[in-house]
Amino acid sequence: MNLIDPKIINDFPILERKINGNRLVYLDNAATTQKPRNVIDAISDYYNNHNANPHRGAYTLSVEATSLYDSAKETVKKFINANSKDEIIFTKNCTESLNLLAFSLSGFFEEGDEILLCVSEHHSNILPWMRLSKDKNLKLNYLYVNDEGIIPEKEYEKINNKTKLVSIAQMSNVLGTIFPVKKISQIAHEKGAIVVIDAAQSIPHKKVDVKDIDADFMVFSAHKMLGPMGIGVLYGKKHLLDDMPPFLLGGDMIEYVYEDHATYAEIPFKLEAGTQNVEGAFGLEAAIHYLEKIGLQNIENHEKILTEYAMQEMLKIPYINIYGPMDLEKHGGIISFNVKDVHPHDVSTVLDSYGISSRAGHHCCQPLMRYMGINASVRISFYLYNSLEDIDVFIESIKNVRKWLGYGS
Amino acid sequence: MDLSQIYTQLIMEHNKNTQNKRALDDPTIVEHGHNPSCGDDITLNLIEKNGVIVDASFTGSGCAISQASTSIMIDLIKGKSTEDALELAELFIKMIKKEIEDDNELEKLEDAVAFENISNMPARVKCAVLPWHTLEEALKK
Numbered sequence: 001m002n003l004i005d006p007k008i009i010n011d012f013p014i015l016e017r018k019i020n021g022n023r024l025v026y027l028d029n030a031a032t033t034q035k036p037r038n039v040i041d042a043i044s045d046y047y048n049n050h051n052a053n054p055h056r057g058a059y060t061l062s063v064e065a066t067s068l069y070d071s072a073k074e075t076v077k078k079f080i081n082a083n084s085k086d087e088i089i090f091t092k093n094c095t096e097s098l099n100l101l102a103f104s105l106s107g108f109f110e111e112g113d114e115i116l117l118c119v120s121e122h123h124s125n126i127l128p129w130m131r132l133s134k135d136k137n138l139k140l141n142y143l144y145v146n147d148e149g150i151i152p153e154k155e156y157e158k159i160n161n162k163t164k165l166v167s168i169a170q171m172s173n174v175l176g177t178i179f180p181v182k183k184i185s186q187i188a189h190e191k192g193a194i195v196v197i198d199a200a201q202s203i204p205h206k207k208v209d210v211k212d213i214d215a216d217f218m219v220f221s222a223h224k225m226l227g228p229m230g231i232g233v234l235y236g237k238k239h240l241l242d243d244m245p246p247f248l249l250g251g252d253m254i255e256y257v258y259e260d261h262a263t264y265a266e267i268p269f270k271l272e273a274g275t276q277n278v279e280g281a282f283g284l285e286a287a288i289h290y291l292e293k294i295g296l297q298n299i300e301n302h303e304k305i306l307t308e309y310a311m312q313e314m315l316k317i318p319y320i321n322i323y324g325p326m327d328l329e330k331h332g333g334i335i336s337f338n339v340k341d342v343h344p345h346d347v348s349t350v351l352d353s354y355g356i357s358s359r360a361g362h363h364c365c366q367p368l369m370r371y372m373g374i375n376a377s378v379r380i381s382f383y384l385y386n387s388l389e390d391i392d393v394f395i396e397s398i399k400n401v402r403k404w405l406g407y408g409s
Numbered sequence: 410m411d412l413s414q415i416y417t418q419l420i421m422e423h424n425k426n427t428q429n430k431r432a433l434d435d436p437t438i439v440e441h442g443h444n445p446s447c448g449d450d451i452t453l454n455l456i457e458k459n460g461v462i463v464d465a466s467f468t469g470s471g472c473a474i475s476q477a478s479t480s481i482m483i484d485l486i487k488g489k490s491t492e493d494a495l496e497l498a499e500l501f502i503k504m505i506k507k508e509i510e511d512d513n514e515l516e517k518l519e520d521a522v523a524f525e526n527i528s529n530m531p532a533r534v535k536c537a538v539l540p541w542h543t544l545e546e547a548l549k550k
Contacts, residue, residue, distance in 0.1 A: 343472035345447050346416075349533060353412045361447045375470050376448040404412055405473055406421035 001301040004294060009385050011036040011290075022355025025390045030173050030201060030334050030381035031359055032223045035287075039226055042286035046279045053275055055252055065278050072281035073268075079288050080218065081209040082235055089241070089271045090281055093232035094200045095124040097219035098167075100234060100271065101196060102128030104244040105165070108194065111137040113164040116193070118143045118151065118179065119371050120172040123364045125198050129167060143168070144371065149175035149324040159187050165194045170202035170213075174363045174379065175324035176307075176334035178202065185214045194240070200224055204383070205303055205332055207296045210235055222280060227287035231280030234271070241267045248273035299384045303333035306382045306391060310335055313395045319402065323377060333382035336363075339398065342405050344378040350404050351378075354397040414526040415533070416473065423477035423520075430480065433466045438550070442543030444535050449475040453543045462486050462494055472536050474527065479540035481520045491548050497521075498541045504528075505538055 009015050012034050017024045026034060046068065052061035054069045073085040082088060091097045109115075115129050119142045133140040139162075143155045149172065159166060166188040170181045185195045197215040199208050204225035210218050217236045223229040236244075246253055246264055250273040255263040264270045291299065308328055314320050319340035325331045339347050344360035351358045359379040362369045369375065380394065402408070436454035443450040449471030456464040465483045470476075482501075486494040501521055503509050505528050515522050527537045 343470075343476075345449075345472035345533070345536065346474070349415070349530070350412060375450070404416050406416070406418075406425065 001305060002298075003305055003388070004298055004302045004384050006387055008294065009387075011038070012385050013037060013040070015385060019355040019357070020353050023393075025354075025356040025386075025393050027380040027382065027386065027390065027394065028357045028359045029204075029383040029386075030224070030363075030379065032229070033204065033226050033383055034385065035228070035283075036226055036290050038290055039228065039283050039286045043228060043279050043283045046282045051278075054278055055269075068285075069276065069278050069281050072285040075285045075288050076233055079292075080203070080235055081211050083211075084238060086266075086268050087235055087238050087241065089234040089236065089268050090276055091219075091232045091234050092230055092277070093223070094198065094219045094221040095232075097232050097234035098124050098196075098198070099128045100247040101217055101219070102132045103247050104271070105194070106132055106136065107245065109136050109138055109164055112139070112162065114139045114141055114160070114162045116141045116143065116158060116163050116166045116188075118145070118168050118172075120145055120149070120175055120177070120365060120368045121167070121169055122173055122198070122200070123366070125167055125169060126367065129165075138164075142367075145175070145177070148326060149177040150330060151179060156184070156187055159184075159191050159193065161191055163188065163191055163193045165196065167196035167198065169198040169200065170208065171205075171332045171334070172324070172368075173201050173334065174336050174365050174368055174377065176331045176336070176381075177325050178330055178332050181215075182213050189214065201332065201334070204291075205296075206300045216240055222284040222287060225287055226290055228280045228283035231277045231284055233284075238267070241271065244271070246270050246273065250274045252276075294384060302384055303382050303386075304328060306386055306388065307331060307333050307335065309388055310380070310382075310391045310394070313391065314398075317395075317399065320398070323372065323374075334379060335381070336377040336379045338374065338377055339401050341407055342401055344376045346405055347378045347398075347401050350401045351394070351397055354393065354400075356394055356397055358394075415530060417523055419481075419520060419523045420473065420477040423480040424473040426480055428480075429466055429483040430468065430476070431466050432468060433464060436466075438547050440543050440547035440550075442539050442546065444471075444475075444539055447472070447536070449536055449539050451475065451479055451540060451543060453479070453540065453547055455547060457491060460490050460492075462489055462491060467540070471539070472533075474524075474533050474536035475539050478521070478524060478537045481523070482540045482544065485519055485521055486544065494544060495548055498545050501541045502538055505534055 014034050050064045052065045054066035073088045076088045077085045143151050171178050188195045194216045197218040199218050199220040203220045221232040253273040321338045323336045348358050348360035361376050433454035437457045438455040440453045451467050451469035454466045467479045524537045
């Protein structure tokens with residue numbers, strides 16, 4: 001296993017920035033990632049040379065915009081190994097993808113049916129299902145993790161004949177746990193449930209194959225994988241998407257509209273109302289090209305080395321408490337922790353003064369935080385442009401936190 | 410950003426001080442305040458008699474800035490009339506927004522002036538003003 005060539009940091013203009021007089025050490029990649037020059041250039045190239053409304057005009061520019069949009073879908077299709085580009089729906093982000101699903105799948109449920117989530121889900125993978133459950137009198141169940149952030153075998157017995165849908169993140173944005181989604185998908189399918197995979201934290205960092213997992217639906221956001229903000233993906237098996245009513249109604253998603261009734265277009269158009277984020281799609285395609293050039297296996301290996309080193313150094317500091325699995329085979333490049341006696345926000349403020357971007361708070365996972373019995377934590381998360389030197393800066397800085405807050409060491 | 414302007418000795422002392430962080434027997438006013446984005450969460454307890462705050466305390470959890478700001482506020486409002494306390498809240502919020510033209514006005518805020526520099530750190534402003542907003546809510550009921 002090798003680290004990625006450190007020269008790639010030159011591809012990321014923002015990494016030249018100074019923060020409070022120090023080199024920027026960006027460790028909030030689970031929130032959003034920085035963008036390589038080819039993504040930034042793609043967006044400006046789109047507006048400099050190709051911009052028009054796709055799918056509408058019979059003129060050259062509109063045809064070009066349509067072709068760029070379709071090409072982005074083809075690239076996403078290959079990236080996740082879908083069967084057809086019609087199975088790729090562009091949305092605003094993961095959150096919108098999940099809201100779309102909870103709305104458009106509502107007809108699949110009957111009173112008393114069960115929806116199963118994991119307690120570590122992000123609010124965006126809880127709230128849409130919670131509202132649906134309340135509206136339709138469904139039961140919302142949770143898989144609980146153990147002290148190490150792993151789901152014990154026995155929990156899977158909660159998947160039963162009443163379970164109609166299981167929605168779970170492949171990687172926890174707090175604990176860093178990589179959950180066995182292929183196995184969960186298999187158990188859920190045996191009971192006839194629909195399987196939704198939230199790949200927001202996993203797909204930027206490792207190869208994700210919808211056929212291998214056998215996901216019925218999968219959602220992710222471009223901005224967490226080097227792409228622009230404001231564009232996300234909903235993958236769905238064609239026969240399921242075909243049966244779903246549209247989420248948003250409006251332009252571009254219709255067949256015929258009369259004064260008192262209407263018929264809708266086929267997928268993917270049916271689920272993409274209004275003018276789409278073509279610049280975003282083009283930027284996402286550029287991001288995927290960049291990731292494939294570096295290689296997802298290389299990215300996964302790189303982060304594994306960084307995570308192992310960071311954990312090893314953090315474990316030497318007695319007043320740091322780390323959450324999540326210690327087994328690095330089950331742990332992606334996210335580390336959540338607390339510094340004894342110091343609130344996470346103060347930790348994050350002190351780290352920022354040394355140029356380090358970290359995240360503090362509940363990470364949009366209040367049920368998990370409550371379950372773990374903590375109010376908040378600090379989180380650092382890695383990506384391909386981080387280095388062992390970044391971790392050294394972090395370790396040196398974290399050793400100063402307690403002093404700044406008036407504790408001896 | 411100069412951390413020593415934020416994490417001053419006074420703020421650190423109040424952060425660790427538990428004198429004001431305690432339950433209160435028979436409070437007449439209890440107000441809950443929190444910052445949902447970061448998890449600062451305080452409950453302000455007041456005993457008000459004939460328009461005067463005779464005792465005050467808080468419970469809860471949060472960052473050093475929110476905890477110290479609450480403790481300093483409690484020292485300041487104890488023994489004051491509710492009108493004077495509301496005036497101080499208005500003054501504190503004005504200070505954070507850099508809307509005070511006459512520096513002499515700040516004297517009334519006593520130790521709470523320690524938070525003047527927090528306005529240079531927009532991400533932490535909400536921590537410092539949390540107790541004061543909670544006090545406003547409590548007294549306006």
